[in-house]
Structure formats: C-alpha cells, structure tokens
Amino acid sequence: MTPHTVGNRRSRPAVLGRLSGWAPATALLLAVTTSCTGSAPGNGDVAAGTPGAAGVGDRLFPALGNGGYDVVHYGLTLDYVPETNHLKGTAVITARATQDLSRFDLDLSGLHVRTVTVQGAEAEVARSEDELVVTPAKTVKDREVFRTVVGYDGTPRTLKGDDGSLEGWLETDDGATALGQPSGSMTWFPGNHHPSDKATYDITVTVPKDEDGDPYDVISNGRLVAEKDSGRTVTRHWRVEEPMAGYLAHVSVGYFEIHRGRTDDGVPVHIAIDPDEAEGSADVADLVPEIIGWAGRHFGPYPFSSAGAVVDHLPGLDYALETQTRPYFGAAPDETLLVHELAHQWFGNSVTPRTWKDMWLSEGLATYAEWLWEEERGGRSSTEIFGDFYDGTDSESEGIWAFPPADPPSAGRVSDPPVYGRGAMVVHQVRRAVGDAVFFDILRLWARQHRHGNADTGEFIALCESRSGKDLSALFDAWLFGRKKPSRV
Structure with missing residues (x-):
C-alpha cells in the first residue's frame, strides 16, 4: 500500500x-x-x-x-x-x-x-x-x-x-x-x-x-x-x-537483527528485523530469496545487484513500501505482502511509471503477482480471485469500481482500490485474451525493455497488442478506461 x-x-x-x-x-x-x-x-x-x-x-x-x-x-x-x-x-x-x-x-x-x-x-x-x-x-x-x-x-x-x-x-x-x-x-x-x-x-x-x-x-x-x-x-x-x-x-536508523545471505542466483540479501518484530518475522529471511527466485521465473532476472527487506516496529503505519532493493514494513509482514512488495522490484522500481496516473502499472501488476502466488501455492486460482473481486466477495474488492485504474481523479486517490484490485483485473483479462505463453512473454519483455527506466500505459498496451497480434482496444476501453463496471464476459 x-x-x-x-x-x-x-x-x-x-x-x-x-x-x-x-x-x-x-x-x-x-x-x-x-x-x-x-x-x-x-x-x-x-x-x-x-x-x-x-x-x-x-x-x-x-x-x-x-x-x-x-x-x-x-x-x-x-x-x-x-x-x-x-x-x-x-x-x-x-x-x-x-x-x-x-x-x-x-x-x-x-x-x-x-x-x-x-x-x-x-x-x-x-x-x-x-x-x-x-x-x-x-x-x-x-x-x-x-x-x-x-x-x-x-x-x-x-x-x-x-x-x-x-x-x-x-x-x-x-x-x-x-x-x-x-x-x-x-x-x-x-x-x-x-x-x-x-x-x-x-x-x-x-x-x-x-x-x-x-x-x-x-x-x-x-x-x-x-x-x-x-x-x-x-x-x-x-x-x-x-x-x-x-x-x-x-x-532506517535503529536497532535491528541483521540476516545476510544470497539468492540462488548469487544476489546478496541483507535483511534487517526489529527485535520487537522478530517472532512474527521468523520466516522472512527464507521467504525473501524464495520469492525473488519465484518472481524471476515469471518476470525475468532480478533487476538489481542487491536484495533484502526492512521489518521495523512502527505501530500505526498503515502501509508497506517497495523501497528499492529493500522493501520496508512497519510490522511483521505476511507472505502475500512480501510477494507484493518484492514484485515491485520489477514493476515500479526497475520499470517505473512515467507519470503518477500510470501507477496502476505498478500496483496492478504487483497485486496480480499476489494472485499468481496464491494460485501456485494451492489456493484459489487467478480466475477464482478475479471472480471474487468482480462479485465483491474478496476482502480487498471494496471500492474497485470508483474510477478507472488509469485515471485517478486526484492526487489523494492515486493509491485507492481501483489502482490495485481493478488494475490486477485488467492484467488478468489480458492473460485470458492472449493465453499463458504470450502473457508471460509480455511480462518478461516489459521488464526487459524498460529495465531501469520509465514507461507508461500506452507503451504497455502497444506491447500487449504487438506480442499477441490482437486488437485489444475493446478490452482496455472496458476494463482500464471504462467508468462503469463492465460485463464479466
């Protein structure tokens, strides 16, 4: 968040x-x-x-x-x-x-x-x-x-x-x-x-x-x-x-327990955990390299020369942040939150939105990474999660139809639910339209073409259409730019 x-x-x-x-x-x-x-x-x-x-x-x-x-x-x-x-x-x-x-x-x-x-x-x-x-x-x-x-x-x-x-x-x-x-x-x-x-x-x-x-x-x-x-x-x-x-x-300045290691690809990992959060963060040191390896298989090579996390003790902070190479958590994170912030290392940190209205490219893709993780860990499939968001039964689905993901109405709403949940729904509809092989090719190519740079919504749409060979304008008009809840079909 x-x-x-x-x-x-x-x-x-x-x-x-x-x-x-x-x-x-x-x-x-x-x-x-x-x-x-x-x-x-x-x-x-x-x-x-x-x-x-x-x-x-x-x-x-x-x-x-x-x-x-x-x-x-x-x-x-x-x-x-x-x-x-x-x-x-x-x-x-x-x-x-x-x-x-x-x-x-x-x-x-x-x-x-x-x-x-x-x-x-x-x-x-x-x-x-x-x-x-x-x-x-x-x-x-x-x-x-x-x-x-x-x-x-x-x-x-x-x-x-x-x-x-x-x-x-x-x-x-x-x-x-x-x-x-x-x-x-x-x-x-x-x-x-x-x-x-x-x-x-x-x-x-x-x-x-x-x-x-x-x-x-x-x-x-x-x-x-x-x-x-x-x-x-x-x-x-x-x-x-x-x-x-x-x-x-x-x-971050404070007292931390430091955990050092490497990913399977040899990237050094530096994790800092506040002692007050140590009990709830017992799995973080193992999960960070595991998630990075998992994400690398889906999105392409990890884009930075170091990795890690900071788990601080900051009661009342209502979000985590994808600070580059070392995401920040104000309390012990669960697996889903770790997946989200580490996915941002590809989507948001290496490939950074060109303008703030393109934020759905970061948050929608990082949220969809959560869906993929749940799907592959024996939970709901991405299609089932999509349905729960569409029907409003998922706990994170409230407010997702308030405005189009690519058009937040004000600065104060750039991190509202449509940017996250409905943004992920756009990504799922692309996957559904082009098939898994082309879809994951698009994600890896997106991360590679714009590595360490900036990109915008128009470039993402162009890549999806060029790699799939399909006209996806109706899909994006309905799910990304539309102001009404689209038909599920």
Missing part, C-alpha cells in the same frame, strides 16, 4: 540572496561527477539562459519535480542524532542540463539551507514552500554536466496525506525511518522528486552511539560498501548502482 501526499501550491519567490557561513562535507561521487564540463564559473551572463520549470506538469502532482535538467547522481552525506531528531546533510547533485539554464528549482520541504554552490561558485537561492530556487553565478549551458552542492540541517518533517497516511521522515521508538511515496523524499534531501527523473545514489549516514556505547544500525538502499566505527560514532555508506526514483530512496 502506498501513502498519499500533502497538496502544496508553489509560487515563484523573489531571490533572497546568497547563503554563506557553513562548509559542506565532502561526499563520495561516481566517476561522472568528476568530469563536469564548462568554463570556470563566474564569467558568464546569467540572463543568457532561461529558468527551468518549477514542476514537470504531472496531472496529479503538477508542482512535483523540476524542468531544465536530469539528475545523474545524488551523493548524500548525512549526520543524524536520534535523541534530538536532528539531521545535518550535504547533497551533491550531479545533473545534465536540458536547456541553457539561468536558474532551476529543487524540491525541498522544510530544513534550513545553509549554503548552495553550482560548479563550485556560490549561488543565489530563494525559498517558497517546497521550492528551493537556485540561480547560479553563470548560466549552465545545454547538455552541460554540472554539480550543485547543498548544505542543510534541521528537524526533518513528517507529511500527512489526504487519507491520513504518513510519509517523509518518521520517528520510531529507537530511531527514524524515511519513506518517500509520493513526495516524502523531499523532507530529507533536495532534488528532482518526480519519478520520471531517476538517478544513482551514494547514501552515507553517521550516527552517534547511544548512552550505553552501543551503535545504531543504519539501513538504506543498495549495497553496503563501507562501515566505520570512530569510537563515538558509526558511519555506514550504501551505494545504489542502478537508477532509482526519489520516492524509493530510504534510510
């Missing part, structure tokens, strides 16, 4: 001046960050370019994300103190300009910005709600790879969605966790937080030891590439080598 966002109206602020007086820490970057092009900053005419757009124009989240550049890599160096919930960070954002850029925006909610530089030169900045507007000393040229360094600190925010779901930076009983769907990632680092702009990450977090001298664990996405115990603090450096949407970025 995915959280909702807090609606924000953003306005263009006046420039407030240049920030100074805080020296950012050095962050580890990938090789591309050392090959930035262009002349030395400070020589150019700022007016020569044009401002990047504030927002990418997503129908459901028009202010989210930014125009004028594509982020290549985030280097995030964070210092976090659990006792005071204080975060100090340096974000090194390497991006490629898509126009001559006189200024550009970064999404950032809360936190105090101390300094901003672009290509090593101090930049002018302004704040308005969740916008950080950056005016570099020199126009960034089209296609130029440029580096922005933002130093910031403060108490990170927790956002509350229209349905009451919480996202952003959430305190737990022994630390904190960061959950970003759809916009909560902007509460702990600045960036381009629309899913259409994916990037690689290095996330380095330093935390002090507790009053007894015991270290906190720090869990994030990707591979753990370095650990350092400095006596009074512990630092862990996680690296995400495959592109990731900002809403899938994750950090």
Whole structure:
C-alpha cells in the first residue's frame, strides 16, 4: 500500500540572496561527477539562459519535480542524532542540463539551507514552500554536466496525506525511518522528486552511539560498501548502482537483527528485523530469496545487484513500501505482502511509471503477482480471485469500481482500490485474451525493455497488442478506461 501526499501550491519567490557561513562535507561521487564540463564559473551572463520549470506538469502532482535538467547522481552525506531528531546533510547533485539554464528549482520541504554552490561558485537561492530556487553565478549551458552542492540541517518533517497516511521522515521508538511515496523524499534531501527523473545514489549516514556505547544500525538502499566505527560514532555508506526514483530512496536508523545471505542466483540479501518484530518475522529471511527466485521465473532476472527487506516496529503505519532493493514494513509482514512488495522490484522500481496516473502499472501488476502466488501455492486460482473481486466477495474488492485504474481523479486517490484490485483485473483479462505463453512473454519483455527506466500505459498496451497480434482496444476501453463496471464476459 502506498501513502498519499500533502497538496502544496508553489509560487515563484523573489531571490533572497546568497547563503554563506557553513562548509559542506565532502561526499563520495561516481566517476561522472568528476568530469563536469564548462568554463570556470563566474564569467558568464546569467540572463543568457532561461529558468527551468518549477514542476514537470504531472496531472496529479503538477508542482512535483523540476524542468531544465536530469539528475545523474545524488551523493548524500548525512549526520543524524536520534535523541534530538536532528539531521545535518550535504547533497551533491550531479545533473545534465536540458536547456541553457539561468536558474532551476529543487524540491525541498522544510530544513534550513545553509549554503548552495553550482560548479563550485556560490549561488543565489530563494525559498517558497517546497521550492528551493537556485540561480547560479553563470548560466549552465545545454547538455552541460554540472554539480550543485547543498548544505542543510534541521528537524526533518513528517507529511500527512489526504487519507491520513504518513510519509517523509518518521520517528520510531529507537530511531527514524524515511519513506518517500509520493513526495516524502523531499523532507530529507533536495532534488528532482518526480519519478520520471531517476538517478544513482551514494547514501552515507553517521550516527552517534547511544548512552550505553552501543551503535545504531543504519539501513538504506543498495549495497553496503563501507562501515566505520570512530569510537563515538558509526558511519555506514550504501551505494545504489542502478537508477532509482526519489520516492524509493530510504534510510532506517535503529536497532535491528541483521540476516545476510544470497539468492540462488548469487544476489546478496541483507535483511534487517526489529527485535520487537522478530517472532512474527521468523520466516522472512527464507521467504525473501524464495520469492525473488519465484518472481524471476515469471518476470525475468532480478533487476538489481542487491536484495533484502526492512521489518521495523512502527505501530500505526498503515502501509508497506517497495523501497528499492529493500522493501520496508512497519510490522511483521505476511507472505502475500512480501510477494507484493518484492514484485515491485520489477514493476515500479526497475520499470517505473512515467507519470503518477500510470501507477496502476505498478500496483496492478504487483497485486496480480499476489494472485499468481496464491494460485501456485494451492489456493484459489487467478480466475477464482478475479471472480471474487468482480462479485465483491474478496476482502480487498471494496471500492474497485470508483474510477478507472488509469485515471485517478486526484492526487489523494492515486493509491485507492481501483489502482490495485481493478488494475490486477485488467492484467488478468489480458492473460485470458492472449493465453499463458504470450502473457508471460509480455511480462518478461516489459521488464526487459524498460529495465531501469520509465514507461507508461500506452507503451504497455502497444506491447500487449504487438506480442499477441490482437486488437485489444475493446478490452482496455472496458476494463482500464471504462467508468462503469463492465460485463464479466
């Protein structure tokens, strides 16, 4: 289940001046960050370019994300103190300009910005709600790879969605966790937080030891590439080598039991379980590699270089989240929930919706993975589950006819039942229309063609029709776009 966002109206602020007086820490970057092009900053005419757009124009989240550049890599160096919930960070954002850029925006909610530089030169900045507007000393040229360094600190925010779901930076009983769907990632680092702009990450977090001298664990996405115990603090450096949407970025700080292993294909597995959830999570360490292997046989090779899960103790959290490589659960999950979030590693994480209205491609396919798992484990067949949804007898079927899965009416309803249950029904109708051999070929090809990229509804329909050789327009018109409950036949 995915959280909702807090609606924000953003306005263009006046420039407030240049920030100074805080020296950012050095962050580890990938090789591309050392090959930035262009002349030395400070020589150019700022007016020569044009401002990047504030927002990418997503129908459901028009202010989210930014125009004028594509982020290549985030280097995030964070210092976090659990006792005071204080975060100090340096974000090194390497991006490629898509126009001559006189200024550009970064999404950032809360936190105090101390300094901003672009290509090593101090930049002018302004704040308005969740916008950080950056005016570099020199126009960034089209296609130029440029580096922005933002130093910031403060108490990170927790956002509350229209349905009451919480996202952003959430305190737990022994630390904190960061959950970003759809916009909560902007509460702990600045960036381009629309899913259409994916990037690689290095996330380095330093935390002090507790009053007894015991270290906190720090869990994030990707591979753990370095650990350092400095006596009074512990630092862990996680690296995400495959592109990731900002809403899938994750950090958890607390005390965890760590389970390490490998899948049958040799992918390293790193699972963190809160001791308070250990009894209910006894099977998780075995189930994660088993489900990944099962999903790989249906959907194609696992798309990432690491895997795992985080089982935290966060009472009241009403959803799990498919944070990339390491899905997050606020309590011990059952098998079905594990299947759903791990299926997202293919559908949602590797193949990410191009816009938020395409969310049914993630949630419908992940929900259908649940149906397949139940079918193959001796439960109901997918056809029987489809019938239970259609008749309204399945416990998850309530509200699935409220709107078409591909057309959520508002941002607050992007995670409503039609996107999940009716989305899965669309997938089942495709399977029924094209046959099992073609259907599973479509799923594997979808995962392969758009691996580590973005895709939309039109591309999925085109693939289904091209691989099957059938005109499926009536099927999609009725089940995906139709506003009335279709005939079951």
